[in-house]
Amino acid sequence: MIWYEANLVLIEATFINFLLALSIQIPLRVGVFSFAGVGSYGIGAYAAAILTIRYDVPAFAAIGAAVVLAAVVGYLFSLVVARLSGLYLAMATVAFVLIISVLAVNGGELTGGAHGLYGALSDLTTGGVIAVCVVVAALLTLTERGPLRRRIEAVREDPELSLSMGIGVVPMRQLAFTVSGALGACAGAMNTLLRTTVSPEELNFHLIVLALTMVVIGGSRSWVGAFIGAVIFTWLPSLLSVVGEWQGVVYGVVVVLAAIFMPTGLVGAVKDLHRRIRGRNRTVPTASDDVKEEREVFETLSDDSTEGVR
Amino acid sequence: METLINAVTLGSIYLLFALGMSVAWGTIGILNFAHGSTFMISAMVAYYLVQQVSLPMPVMILIGGAVGMLVSVLTQALVFNPIQRRNPDLLKAEMQIVVGGIGVASVLLAIAQNLTKSVPFGFSASTFTIRAYWVGPVQISNVQLVILVAAAVLAGLTAWWLRSARAGLALRAIGVNPEVASLMGVDRGRMALGTMAAAGALAGIAGILLTYYLGSIAAETGDSLLISAFAAIILGGVGSVAGVVTGTMILAFAETLVVTHLSGTWANAVAFGLIFLVLLFLPRGIFGRKEVRRT
Amino acid sequence: MTTAQTAPPVLEAEDVAVHYGGIKAVDGFGLRLPAGKIYGILGPNGSGKSTFLAAVTRLVPLTRGRLLIDGREYHTESPTTLARKGLARTFQTVRLLPELTVLENVQLGADTNASGGRLRSWLGRDKPSEAVEEAIERTGLGDVRSAWPGELSYGMARRVEIARALAARPRLLLLDEPTAGMNHSERQEVSELMRKLRDEGLAQLIVEHDVQMMVDTCDHLVAMNSGTLVAEGSPSEVVSHPAVQEAYLGKRWRSHA
Amino acid sequence: AGCGGDPAESTAGEGLPDTIKVMSIKEMTGAVSFAGENSTKGVDLAVEQINEQGFLGDTKLEVVLEDGSDSTQEAASLATQAISDSSYSAILGPGLSSQASAISPIAEKNQMPVIYYQAGSKGVLTGDYTYRVTAPAESYYHIIGDYLAEKKIETAALLYNSANPTLTELGENVVPGVIEDNGVSIERSDTVTNETQDFTAVSSQIVKADTDAVFLLLLGPQNPRAVSQLRQKGYEGEIIGMTTMGAGNLETAGEDAAGVVWPSNFSARSEAPSTQEFVEAYKAKYDGEIPNNYAAEGYDATWLLARGIKEANSADRVAIQEGIAKVAQEGFDGAQGPLTFEGNDVRVEGVLASWDGSEEIVITLDGS
Amino acid sequence: MLEIRDLHVSYGKIEAVRGVSASAAPGRITLVLGANGAGKTTTLRAAMGLLPVRSGEVVLDGTPVTGRPTHRIVREGLALVPEGRQVFAPLTVEENLTLGGYTVSREKASGTLERAYEMFPILKERRNGPAGLLSGGEQQMLAFGRALMSSPRAMMLDEPSMGLAPTMVESVFGAVRTIADSGIALLMVEQNADMGLEIADDVVVVARGEVVFSGPAEQARRNTSVVRAFLGEAALGS
Numbered sequence A: 001m002i003w004y005e006a007n008l009v010l011i012e013a014t015f016i017n018f019l020l021a022l023s024i025q026i027p028l029r030v031g032v033f034s035f036a037g038v039g040s041y042g043i044g045a046y047a048a049a050i051l052t053i054r055y056d057v058p059a060f061a062a063i064g065a066a067v068v069l070a071a072v073v074g075y076l077f078s079l080v081v082a083r084l085s086g087l088y089l090a091m092a093t094v095a096f097v098l099i100i101s102v103l104a105v106n107g108g109e110l111t112g113g114a115h116g117l118y119g120a121l122s123d124l125t126t127g128g129v130i131a132v133c134v135v136v137a138a139l140l141t142l143t144e145r146g147p148l149r150r151r152i153e154a155v156r157e158d159p160e161l162s163l164s165m166g167i168g169v170v171p172m173r174q175l176a177f178t179v180s181g182a183l184g185a186c187a188g189a190m191n192t193l194l195r196t197t198v199s200p201e202e203l204n205f206h207l208i209v210l211a212l213t214m215v216v217i218g219g220s221r222s223w224v225g226a227f228i229g230a231v232i233f234t235w236l237p238s239l240l241s242v243v244g245e246w247q248g249v250v251y252g253v254v255v256v257l258a259a260i261f262m263p264t265g266l267v268g269a270v271k272d273l274h275r276r277i278r279g280r281n282r283t284v285p286t287a288s289d290d291v292k293e294e295r296e297v298f299e300t301l302s303d304d305s306t307e308g309v310r
Numbered sequence B: 001m002e003t004l005i006n007a008v009t010l011g012s013i014y015l016l017f018a019l020g021m022s023v024a025w026g027t028i029g030i031l032n033f034a035h036g037s038t039f040m041i042s043a044m045v046a047y048y049l050v051q052q053v054s055l056p057m058p059v060m061i062l063i064g065g066a067v068g069m070l071v072s073v074l075t076q077a078l079v080f081n082p083i084q085r086r087n088p089d090l091l092k093a094e095m096q097i098v099v100g101g102i103g104v105a106s107v108l109l110a111i112a113q114n115l116t117k118s119v120p121f122g123f124s125a126s127t128f129t130i131r132a133y134w135v136g137p138v139q140i141s142n143v144q145l146v147i148l149v150a151a152a153v154l155a156g157l158t159a160w161w162l163r164s165a166r167a168g169l170a171l172r173a174i175g176v177n178p179e180v181a182s183l184m185g186v187d188r189g190r191m192a193l194g195t196m197a198a199a200g201a202l203a204g205i206a207g208i209l210l211t212y213y214l215g216s217i218a219a220e221t222g223d224s225l226l227i228s229a230f231a232a233i234i235l236g237g238v239g240s241v242a243g244v245v246t247g248t249m250i251l252a253f254a255e256t257l258v259v260t261h262l263s264g265t266w267a268n269a270v271a272f273g274l275i276f277l278v279l280l281f282l283p284r285g286i287f288g289r290k291e292v293r294r295t
Numbered sequence C: 001m002t003t004a005q006t007a008p009p010v011l012e013a014e015d016v017a018v019h020y021g022g023i024k025a026v027d028g029f030g031l032r033l034p035a036g037k038i039y040g041i042l043g044p045n046g047s048g049k050s051t052f053l054a055a056v057t058r059l060v061p062l063t064r065g066r067l068l069i070d071g072r073e074y075h076t077e078s079p080t081t082l083a084r085k086g087l088a089r090t091f092q093t094v095r096l097l098p099e100l101t102v103l104e105n106v107q108l109g110a111d112t113n114a115s116g117g118r119l120r121s122w123l124g125r126d127k128p129s130e131a132v133e134e135a136i137e138r139t140g141l142g143d144v145r146s147a148w149p150g151e152l153s154y155g156m157a158r159r160v161e162i163a164r165a166l167a168a169r170p171r172l173l174l175l176d177e178p179t180a181g182m183n184h185s186e187r188q189e190v191s192e193l194m195r196k197l198r199d200e201g202l203a204q205l206i207v208e209h210d211v212q213m214m215v216d217t218c219d220h221l222v223a224m225n226s227g228t229l230v231a232e233g234s235p236s237e238v239v240s241h242p243a244v245q246e247a248y249l250g251k252r253w254r255s256h257a
Numbered sequence D: 001a002g003c004g005g006d007p008a009e010s011t012a013g014e015g016l017p018d019t020i021k022v023m024s025i026k027e028m029t030g031a032v033s034f035a036g037e038n039s040t041k042g043v044d045l046a047v048e049q050i051n052e053q054g055f056l057g058d059t060k061l062e063v064v065l066e067d068g069s070d071s072t073q074e075a076a077s078l079a080t081q082a083i084s085d086s087s088y089s090a091i092l093g094p095g096l097s098s099q100a101s102a103i104s105p106i107a108e109k110n111q112m113p114v115i116y117y118q119a120g121s122k123g124v125l126t127g128d129y130t131y132r133v134t135a136p137a138e139s140y141y142h143i144i145g146d147y148l149a150e151k152k153i154e155t156a157a158l159l160y161n162s163a164n165p166t167l168t169e170l171g172e173n174v175v176p177g178v179i180e181d182n183g184v185s186i187e188r189s190d191t192v193t194n195e196t197q198d199f200t201a202v203s204s205q206i207v208k209a210d211t212d213a214v215f216l217l218l219l220g221p222q223n224p225r226a227v228s229q230l231r232q233k234g235y236e237g238e239i240i241g242m243t244t245m246g247a248g249n250l251e252t253a254g255e256d257a258a259g260v261v262w263p264s265n266f267s268a269r270s271e272a273p274s275t276q277e278f279v280e281a282y283k284a285k286y287d288g289e290i291p292n293n294y295a296a297e298g299y300d301a302t303w304l305l306a307r308g309i310k311e312a313n314s315a316d317r318v319a320i321q322e323g324i325a326k327v328a329q330e331g332f333d334g335a336q337g338p339l340t341f342e343g344n345d346v347r348v349e350g351v352l353a354s355w356d357g358s359e360e361i362v363i364t365l366d367g368s
Numbered sequence E: 001m002l003e004i005r006d007l008h009v010s011y012g013k014i015e016a017v018r019g020v021s022a023s024a025a026p027g028r029i030t031l032v033l034g035a036n037g038a039g040k041t042t043t044l045r046a047a048m049g050l051l052p053v054r055s056g057e058v059v060l061d062g063t064p065v066t067g068r069p070t071h072r073i074v075r076e077g078l079a080l081v082p083e084g085r086q087v088f089a090p091l092t093v094e095e096n097l098t099l100g101g102y103t104v105s106r107e108k109a110s111g112t113l114e115r116a117y118e119m120f121p122i123l124k125e126r127r128n129g130p131a132g133l134l135s136g137g138e139q140q141m142l143a144f145g146r147a148l149m150s151s152p153r154a155m156m157l158d159e160p161s162m163g164l165a166p167t168m169v170e171s172v173f174g175a176v177r178t179i180a181d182s183g184i185a186l187l188m189v190e191q192n193a194d195m196g197l198e199i200a201d202d203v204v205v206v207a208r209g210e211v212v213f214s215g216p217a218e219q220a221r222r223n224t225s226v227v228r229a230f231l232g233e234a235a236l237g238s
């Protein structure tokens, strides 16, 4: 219990980061390299802060409103960037994030300018945050099995093939942007309400980098990966403080090693292992008898010589 | 007019920085997020050297280039190459490479922050002194001149090499399909190492010149340049030297104009808004090759 | 089968053209595919066969022309609606999803027309349907159903493609070089399968360079060259057509005719 | 926690335990480690003095240093750890506004006294439990007035970082007010952001405006660049800055920066006796090193806390808070000179610091 | 002379090739036949250094090249036309061909470039267009032409006729014969057994990762019934 209280900030941050990581991971799963979720994080953070400070809206109503707003923005954004793909799209979304942060700095009264907003006191509890995450994870589980998973795989790996098989690629992508916006905003809003403040400094390139690192190292195909990534990168800095001034170096080395040795993320690494074990037990569809038979057939062919036949 | 020169100088700095990154990315498909730290570490090593012995600018440039090359080659050999070996599919490896680069960048940044405590450092101990000249009504300094010339020459050389030399073609082939490139007799490992060496040297040179020009840089300087460079490369279109040149210049002009006529606060918004707009109309940047895809 | 004669053709394409800048990949080609028949398209490399299939499946925009399924035009509809109307296809290159097993790849085909509401089909329990099992069995993929596409030989991968299309239980099947990379006995198996499917009422349009197999399999052949139609008719008519012989068939076939 | 010093069991006025434990959350790594490092030196010096003097009687003050780096989450997490560990009586807080704003509500809710340094943003001091020992520049910036008069400055340009709350506040409200109060007109006002590296374009504009003075309100590392580039562009007027010019930040600009002045909350050359005492002690402890403002603030923060504890005569957090409040009402002489408080926020007289090309000096104006 | 001796290749625990031997002498064509999944492609890729060899040897003109990196093997004079075309899609046709001649001198390359264009005029027509937009058959021609560019001493072809129209198959096979006659050793995997046998000098039949027959093509042609039994009725045409 003491441990829980002492590390409450990190525990909460783990779940917030989990949602943030998901907002990057969801588009990635359908093959869209988008960081717009980080921008939604900002939208959600500010929306929740403004609603709480100015209008005294209850926590879950503020979060809900922020989520809806960001989901709509996410959807509209997907319409705007419909023609973009790959790293070009990634750049456009980075631009989106940075523009949002500039807007926050220049938002005057509304956003509190460079100071940001503070005093967003609410009744959001850690339990509430965890409950939201559990619901999100449960919903995502449904997308990771059966037909929906296959559709998502198809849209990511081969959009054209998906089309010819009756899978709407464009709606799927729009949905991904919308969900990503909602999740990002949820993370941002809850973080603001837990910390009671938001400042434009939070919305920077490092947040993008953090979100990406969590997803890639945890695993980009399943919410479990995002969760593992969130756990690692929320707690790693604290754990590393034992190495003192060189913690930054150790942190970097850990990231590098993970990138090299876990090409499909931690979750992928576990799956690969499982696959390998399964592969060991699978026998080649070969029966030596068959070969023998075939060889006998050919013996007759080489009536005068069996040269070359082993 | 002076604004023009200032903008072109800023553009040239971005260019020097982005050039190496663009070449590595556009050819062998390595998007190196440690490019900024490589740049910064080169300047930092040169700084520690120049504190010991007062060195002239050309020597400093050589040192910076050498350090950048070394760092970059080590990054390739120890991080990117193992990633690619384990993941022959370039597209799949792309993300790992980005994250690996982020890791390397944090290592280098942490080292530099530790050593300098993030206090800015400069080359005031170098024998080089900055002089400003008046060319008609325009003022231009000797560092600006060096930067302009260096950027033009290096960009020209890179473009020529990529276009005419067979090695340039081989590099692009590696970027498309490393396995088939090796079937053509291309030594992928060596080519990649060579490219990264060149990219690193460019980063190092940019680090030295920028430090002279700004007077000082700090450990975090490389990171802020990284986003700008990334943006400029995308804006111009990946894999084209003309693209990087255009991209960096547009970015520099936009920023300069905003800073001088509007307000620095909006510089980022305008620059990135511009990139956003351009991408909406040209989804693969200004000089980007169209994606070859057919049914 | 009198209805087949009176009913409109399953697929009708009229004066289809697809131009890429100066390149006229297809330039005024068309055919009428009745229900329960196998039609084949022959033509030299680069004559526009694959492009025609892409146009028919709405994956590339038409420069001009008319497309009809069951007598109804569909130029403006998306490829997805076509799939739901019972059109399935394979591609000239192998396009399996690397992170799904063979079974899952085939299941993907069946997902298109899974019965029940969309929500149920997305979220419900997931057991290989009858159509999937049948497709796997008919293409002889039983042994490798749990393998990953990367582990398959080329010919095996092609079968998975066919199985995936079959799993959708289509009414109209378009096949682009389905047997490339298979040896003769394997081709014969595929050919037999197609004929059996035809007898079950499936209309098929096949593009293939194995003339012998085409002659054995198809009810009707259409020959194209440079994006246009050069000959049409029964297999024997078409292979003995001088223009086809000249542009397409090798010496072996020429001497045959 | 078994020993008699468990503050959870002691109540106000019950006397002090053998040791009082305090957590010091400082940025020892990352982008602002120079601040954490120097501040910590000041804290260490103060702790040494307090314990040697027996300022708290037999009670020893124990400061546990934790690295909050430049991460908000880390700093907030450390604060929670301190709060939930009942052996901690108070927190010497971090210097980044973002970190402080995250800690303040937690501290307030859990009644944990925190004393920040730097952290100039508005949202930092929101309740009774949080204090700050760095006076906002606006409270002493007016001392530049005499300098403006002496130098007969009539026109000025302004360049500030609009992404940083403290600097924005200065650039938008405080400095223009001070300037205009002194009859100087502002000809230009430009802004840059945290990422700005290149000041040439804006320098050209400022040179063109040809003002008598330019005010630079920038981040530490930006200062030498802006100064060098202004001078390279041929700017010859006065350059006036703020505290970020201190702490050796102008060193890399060398000669270019000679003559730059700024109102500062602290200068080692200040004549205030308590400052000189601090400087001497500091030099003695750290091999003749001259303390900068971060060190002075760390020192003052620690002394404020120690005084508060003595006043409270208890290790109880609530009592300590009340003790600090009492000390704050009276003020005291610290490294930054005579300190007074406005609410929970410190006020100092301020000095006019200047860079003479190789080191920091203090300017005393003899005119008017 | 290209010799593959007792090659074993595995994918993890799966043994795909279990002791395959095949050889091709200069000026001769060895045809490799076998069902889908027999291990033909695996053999060629392993010989080329694209897959790790578990045991066995690959010898080119007396020099063992087993286990060397692919680009070194190419420089030794062995070329592979990979299965499934594998052209560099975004590069132009001419750039693809130029890359094929990466290991030889410029003069020599420009000579072979002309030869390739002569053989496949469509490539010349499209030389400045991206290779990825070519039709399937056109890409196959490009892949073949590209391998020619390196002027190898020995060449391995993995189903060169796949996706080619009959006339094209004839001209490619004609070209293969011509190349062999110029003194190059050829190892060719083909599913088109009847046409393959017409130009081949030797035959190796692989089944489930093992060689079940190897001998002169003449023998196979004479005993058509056996080949039929194995490859199916249609194997030798009707």
Ligand SMILES: Nc1ncnc2c1ncn2[C@@H]1O[C@H](COP(=O)(O)OP(=O)(O)OP(=O)(O)O)[C@@H](O)[C@H]1O
Binding pocket: B293, B294, C020, C023, C024, C025, C026, C043, C044, C045, C046, C047, C048, C049, C050, C051, C052, C092, E133, E134, E135, E136, E137, E138, E163
């Ligand atoms: N997107 C495109 N852009 C430019 N040209 C194209 C494009 N798609 C196809 N072509 C060209 O159009 C022509 C027809 O191509 P298509 O793939 O339809 O031929 P095909 O008949 O299927 O040939 P094959 O039998 O070799 O597969 C080819 O010359 C090809 O290069």
Ligand SMILES: Nc1ncnc2c1ncn2[C@@H]1O[C@H](COP(=O)(O)OP(=O)(O)OP(=O)(O)O)[C@@H](O)[C@H]1O
Binding pocket: C150, C151, C152, C153, C154, C155, C156, C181, E011, E014, E016, E034, E035, E036, E037, E038, E039, E040, E041, E042, E043
């Ligand atoms: N990457 C892989 N991992 C595991 N097994 C593989 C892999 N690649 C091929 N195999 C298996 O190895 C065996 C031989 O495959 P290979 O591709 O060599 O056959 P092939 O003779 O070329 O067949 P085809 O005529 O269909 O091209 C097959 O059983 C195949 O499933």
Ligand SMILES: [Mg+2]
Binding pocket: C049, C050, C051, C092, C176, E135, E136, E137
């Ligand atoms: Mg085709």
Ligand SMILES: [Mg+2]
Binding pocket: C153, C154, C155, E040, E041, E042, E083
């Ligand atoms: Mg094969």
